[in-house]
Amino acid sequence: MRIGLALGVSLIFSVLVDVRLLKGIADPAGSTIERSLPALGFSNVRNVGVGKTIRFVIEAENEKEAHEKVESICSTFLTNPVIEEAEITIENLEKVEGN
Amino acid sequence: MTATVGVAVFPGTNCELDSIHAVESLGGNGKILWHSSKNLSEVDAVIIPGGFAHGDYLRPGAIARFSPLMSAITDFANNGGPVLGICNGFQVLTESGLLPGALQKNKGLKFLCKTVEVRVETENSTLTRNAAKGAKLSLPINHFEGNFTCDHDTLNSLLEQDRVVLRYCDNPNGSIDDIAGVCNESRNVVGIMPHPERACDSLLGSEDGKVLFDSLLGAN
Numbered sequence: 001m002r003i004g005l006a007l008g009v010s011l012i013f014s015v016l017v018d019v020r021l022l023k024g025i026a027d028p029a030g031s032t033i034e035r036s037l038p039a040l041g042f043s044n045v046r047n048v049g050v051g052k053t054i055r056f057v058i059e060a061e062n063e064k065e066a067h068e069k070v071e072s073i074c075s076t077f078l079t080n081p082v083i084e085e086a087e088i089t090i091e092n093l094e095k096v097e098g099n
Numbered sequence: 100m101t102a103t104v105g106v107a108v109f110p111g112t113n114c115e116l117d118s119i120h121a122v123e124s125l126g127g128n129g130k131i132l133w134h135s136s137k138n139l140s141e142v143d144a145v146i147i148p149g150g151f152a153h154g155d156y157l158r159p160g161a162i163a164r165f166s167p168l169m170s171a172i173t174d175f176a177n178n179g180g181p182v183l184g185i186c187n188g189f190q191v192l193t194e195s196g197l198l199p200g201a202l203q204k205n206k207g208l209k210f211l212c213k214t215v216e217v218r219v220e221t222e223n224s225t226l227t228r229n230a231a232k233g234a235k236l237s238l239p240i241n242h243f244e245g246n247f248t249c250d251h252d253t254l255n256s257l258l259e260q261d262r263v264v265l266r267y268c269d270n271p272n273g274s275i276d277d278i279a280g281v282c283n284e285s286r287n288v289v290g291i292m293p294h295p296e297r298a299c300d301s302l303l304g305s306e307d308g309k310v311l312f313d314s315l316l317g318a319n
Contacts, residue, residue, distance in 0.1 A: 028208045080158055
């Protein structure tokens with residue numbers, strides 16, 4: 001009866017989540033940095049935004065599954081959808097045998 | 100019958116004893132609710148007090164919302180139980196989805212610690228039923244992330260449904276429409292940034308918070 005079942009081979013993905021404020025949400029940290037740049041001699045810098053990055057590794061059968069898991073983690077926990085959005089970058093690290 | 104008010108404590112909460120002191124000075128019973136507990140059986144109302152629940156890591160309230168106590172408080176609130184979130188407690192309530200909007204970093208990036216004037220905007224909430232609409236209260240604020248933010252549709256529904264509970268007389272933190280506190284649609288869940296528990300004794304400079312705690316104690 002085991003014929004046809006998945007072999008239990010999963011992959012490890014390195015994940016980088018870039019959390020940003022939604023467009024239109026005030027970013028006091030970003031504006032403060034932007035305002036201070038000219039005083040330091042850096043001109044013509046615009047659209048400064050301050051967010052945060054979160055890195056972790058995750059095991060999944062394939063990249064699509066990894067992406068879905070990470071999106072779910074982001075929407076339930078890593079971002080507050082009222083004010084934030086996330087850009088997810090996923091990289092396949094290596095294959096894990098077993099399970 | 101004396102009302103028993105449960106006061107939630109997460110690792111990093113630091114206003115629980117002030118809240119209990121305020122409740123007991125007005126004749127209620129205060130009871131600590133530890134974040135891993137789910138038992139609200141002997142409680143008539145809940146306060147989620149100020150502090151830095153779980154160190155405010157990730158976002159204020161983001162981790163506290165997943166605690167066993169918060170799922171019990173959510174059930175309690177959905178059954179009509181009175182719930183007050185003060186400062187960090189307000190942040191926990193927005194993160195939990197029990198109240199709309201979010202609390203962003205203060206405009207100006209300053210941690211604010213001072214006494215401000217707020218205006219009671221509705222008498223129709225579990226926190227303000229004994230207060231007079233238009234009354235000005237002198238209450239301390241003590242926050243870095245108190246800048247209430249929401250989209251225009253949410254703001255419009257808050258205004259249409261008379262759900263702004265308190266407004267700042269002189270907006271200290273950039274909150275949209277000067278909002279210092281809001282309630283849910285059923286009006287039994289209220290979140291405010293000011294600390295009325297620190298204004299319930301003349302020794303502390305103001306007793307203006309008493310009317311709010313009186314309302315809460317009589318709410319059930």
